Amino acid sequence: MSEQVQQAARTWSDAEIGDDFDYVPVSPWAPVSLVTGALSLTALISLFGLYLAVFGALVGVAAVLRIRSSLGTVKGQPMAAIGLLLASISVVGGGYRTAHAYRHEVPEGFRRVHFPREIADQQFVYINGKRKIPAEVADLLGKKVYLKGFMWATQDTEGLTRFILLKDNGECCFGGRPKSHDFITVTLDSYAEGQRPPLASRASGMSDKVLTAEEQQALGAKFPNQLTTKAFVGMVAVGGILQADPKAGEGGEQADFEFAPVYTMNAELVEEVWTPF
Secondary structure (H helix, E strand, O other), X not given: OOHHHHHHHHHHHHHHHHHHHHOOOEOXXXXXXXXXXXXXXHHHOOHHHHHHHHXXXXXHHHHHHHHHOOOOOOEOXXXXXXXXXXXXXXXXXXXXXXXXXXXXXXXXXXXXXXXXXXXXXXXXXXXXXXXXXXXXXXXXXXXXXXXXXEXXXXXXXXXXXXXEEEOOOHHHHHOOOOOHHHEEEEEEOEEOOOOOOHHHHHXXXXXXXXXXXXXXXXXXXXXXXXXXXXXXXXXXXXXXXXXXXXXXXXXXXXXXXXOOOOEEEEEEEEEEOOOOO
């Protein structure tokens, strides 16, 4: 074999070995970071997306650190960095969106009330077998409050004029009978012609209907125009005047007394929650 042929063979062999040796795989962390970062953008429209954005930011940081510490044995750092950037933007944007919604969700003139803590957990005081409303809850009665809960035992999907609001979705989803301090009977207001509560226009799930004389009598409505709402599967927010009847269920069976509808609310707003807090 001539010297030129041997030299060409050595050159070709060295090039092939060099190409194989120079191959650097992409770290699996890189596409994972990019995908979670892209999904994190849902934080700009939902609270679940904010949780995902936080997770995506942690994945992005881990991806960048792992690739940098690999000493060049894997690549993909730019891809991981883009995922981290998207997740970071989503955390900031989603956090601002949630905070802004929380600050502005309570209508003007209404008081924010935490249903489980400020009403249900207070339970009742009993004196000589008579039910007394706790002082903390009594302070809320007759006032405009804004609170959140879950609809219970709703058979219709729309056109509701009354429903039960639970403190949580325990009885709502798993059966059972809520105690008196764990639910509120919500009744939507009726109104005179041309006097629809302005707050009702804020909720897309609320509509109106004109009651017949029989319906007006059955509902005990003062006016023929009635607010209605659709049923919600998840948490709902209700704005209205909280009332209580501590004598509800007295004189009947003990079970009826324990589960009597003590708390009631005349509501002019029923909507999906802006935030679940």
